[in-house]
Amino acid sequence: METLQQAEKANVLVEALPYIRKYAGQIVVIKYGGNAMINQDLKQAVMSDIVLMTQNGVRVVLVHGGGPEITQMLEKIGKKSEFVNGLRVTDKETVEVVEMVLAGKVNKTLVNLLQTAGGKAIGLSGMDGNLIQAKMKDAALGYVGEITKVNVQPVLDLLDLGYIPVISTVGCDDAGNFYNINADTVAAKIAGELKAECLMTLTDIAGILEDKEDPQTLISEIKTSQVPAYVSDGIISGGMIPKVESCVQAVEWGVKKVFIIDGRVMHSMLLELLTDRGMGTMVTGG
Secondary structure, three states, rough: OOHHHHHHHHHHHHHHHHHHHHHHOOEEEEEEEEHHHHHHHHHHHHHHHHHEEEEEEHHHHHHHOHHHHHHHHHHHHOOOOOEEEEEEOOOOOHHHHHHHHHHHHHHHHHHHHHHHHHOOOOEEEEOHOEEEEEOOOHHHHHHHEEEEOOOOOOHHHHHOOOOEEEEEEEEOOOOEEEEEEOHHHHHHHHHHHHOOOOEEEEEEOOOEEEOOOOOHHHHEEEEEEHHHHHHHHOOOOOHHHHHHHHHHHHHOOOOOOOEEEEEEOOOOHHHHHHHOOOEEEEEEEE
């Protein structure tokens, strides 16, 4: 039995080797947030997997949200969360909470976990080095930002020094106003500017399913040109529409491929990136 287990481990390594070679030296952007961040054991496993990727030469950039944590903090101060089309209505008080939670608590927790797992990480917010410049998206939403410009030079500098950049999705304008920006959009824009080999979006579903009630109907690959038909047919609906639209934007901005994978599954990133079969939905151009 022990010999069989060793043989299985060897087969896994043999299968992974060409993918390790393929991604060595390449930039991979990981979008991490929402419900995929809640389970502490899973969070630690994700950080360990990121460190393993960097130790094998992958240049990883981690972009994170933190919606549940923001909601919890707002509840503590007696403030109710309000959403319009999936975007949090963000008044002046709320955007200060967003900055505190994302650029502070969540960002530094992830940096600490990466370093505890043996990696080198530095946390950034969109305000650092004018990384993310933004403007108000809609006055009715308050301080919800629309990206006007991204400066990825600080990210490249950190990658060249061997660090994992950990980016919180808070931006600012020339007047010094802070903005809460959708994490999927930020990850897509940064990945595009970096011309990343791929963008991996960790979410709380298996990927794009033909039947939302049946994980066996996972669609393993779609082209950007197929997305409108999937939306009109109802296969892509609700909260998946803006997520997939961000994937399409990432491809249009220069990312070679985007993976939508289940962040609730242990080691899902490694299974997608380093195995023949993969486990999520891949979005590519065409």
